[in-house]
Amino acid sequence: MTKPLDIALVGASGRMGKAVVQALVHAQHARLAVALTHADSAHIGKDSGTLAGANENNIPITADITQVAQADVVIDFGLAEGLEQRVQAYVQHAIPAVICVTGLTSSQIHSLHQGAQIIPLLHAANTSVGINLLAALTAEASRVLGTEADIEILEAHHTRKLDAPSGTALVLGEAAAQGRGQRLDDVAELNRNDPSHRYEKGSIGFATLRAGDIVGEHTVYLVVDGERIELSHRVSKRSTFADGALRAARWLAEQKAPGLYAMKDVLGLDAKG
Numbered sequence: 001m002t003k004p005l006d007i008a009l010v011g012a013s014g015r016m017g018k019a020v021v022q023a024l025v026h027a028q029h030a031r032l033a034v035a036l037t038h039a040d041s042a043h044i045g046k047d048s049g050t051l052a053g054a055n056e057n058n059i060p061i062t063a064d065i066t067q068v069a070q071a072d073v074v075i076d077f078g079l080a081e082g083l084e085q086r087v088q089a090y091v092q093h094a095i096p097a098v099i100c101v102t103g104l105t106s107s108q109i110h111s112l113h114q115g116a117q118i119i120p121l122l123h124a125a126n127t128s129v130g131i132n133l134l135a136a137l138t139a140e141a142s143r144v145l146g147t148e149a150d151i152e153i154l155e156a157h158h159t160r161k162l163d164a165p166s167g168t169a170l171v172l173g174e175a176a177a178q179g180r181g182q183r184l185d186d187v188a189e190l191n192r193n194d195p196s197h198r199y200e201k202g203s204i205g206f207a208t209l210r211a212g213d214i215v216g217e218h219t220v221y222l223v224v225d226g227e228r229i230e231l232s233h234r235v236s237k238r239s240t241f242a243d244g245a246l247r248a249a250r251w252l253a254e255q256k257a258p259g260l261y262a263m264k265d266v267l268g269l270d271a272k273g
């Protein structure tokens with residue numbers, strides 16, 4: 001029998017971390033090895049299974065990042081703060097890592113590219129299968145409609161979400177821009193709700209809604225004169241993201257070559273996810 005994949009989970013005390021702990025209880029070929037958080041956390045020392053609402057697992061939550069060395073692969077659902085240092089630790093211990101964090105600064109994105117020259121890293125703003133299919137569909141619709149289409153992206157999430165627009169909305173924006181031969185940075189209007197910004201033809205706009213416990217919803221509008229397409233995706237439970245992260249971890253652990261991978265590589269799709 002092959003040994004199960006040992007997972008080091010960063011952000012184990014968070015909403016997504018708990019969902020991954022729960023998913024690992026029933027996982028066939030993977031198990032929780034290390035449960036991590038940051039040094040100022042109120043959860044250090046707590047049992048990660050109990051905290052997640054599962055059975056006690058005798059894996060206490062720790063802030064000792066060197067413990068990633070005990071695992072085969074990292075799943076990082078921590079926050080953006082401190083990501084550069086965490087990536088350095090993954091590189092130092094030569095542990096491939098699935099980075100699921102959003103709201104990254106350009107310097108944090110740069111640190112992923114640097115780390116990926118040495119170890120396999122996978123960055124996924126959204127690990128659901130459906131959203132990565134939606135990105136591929138968005139790229140194709142944008143390619144066919146061209147710059148005549150107005151493209152607007154609306155995302156809705158729970159009120160605790162820290163970043164806006166969501167990482168997923170930006171991925172969909174990149175797919176839309178790429179589909180019609182643009183660079184998102186050149187055409188993105190990140191806050192369509194701001195009335196002081198005038199609409200510019202060819203821009204890709206983002207709008208954000210925060211309400212209650214919405215897990216994650218995204219709609220891409222592609223509008224031409226007389227008709228419109230709405231490509232929508234809704235997630236109703238965090239286990240969808242957790243299952244996708246485990247799938248990505250299993251795939252990444254098998255990669256021998258360093259590189260910055262994406263969900264599209266895991267799923268065999270063309271658009272970035």
Ligand SMILES: NC(=O)C1=CN([C@@H]2O[C@H](COP(=O)(O)OP(=O)(O)OC[C@H]3O[C@@H](n4cnc5c(N)ncnc54)[C@H](OP(=O)(O)O)[C@@H]3O)[C@@H](O)[C@H]2O)C=CC1
Binds near residue numbers: 014079082102167241
């Ligand atoms: N890729 C995907 O599919 C998805 C990605 N996300 C993204 O995942 C991230 C986490 O989301 P969510 O679980 O809702 O957030 P939470 O706020 O619920 O959890 C954040 C977790 O990160 C920990 N943490 C905070 N600061 C640090 C740090 N400096 N270093 C390490 N860990 C830290 C927190 O610790 P403590 O609680 O102990 O203070 C907590 O465990 C967000 O960026 C979110 O956008 C979310 C859903 C799906």
Ligand SMILES: O=C(O)C1=N[C@H](C(=O)O)C[C@H](O)C1
Binds near residue numbers: 166168169215
């Ligand atoms: O913070 C969240 O909750 C989510 N964040 C991700 C994002 O920013 O795209 C993915 C998902 O939609 C939930």
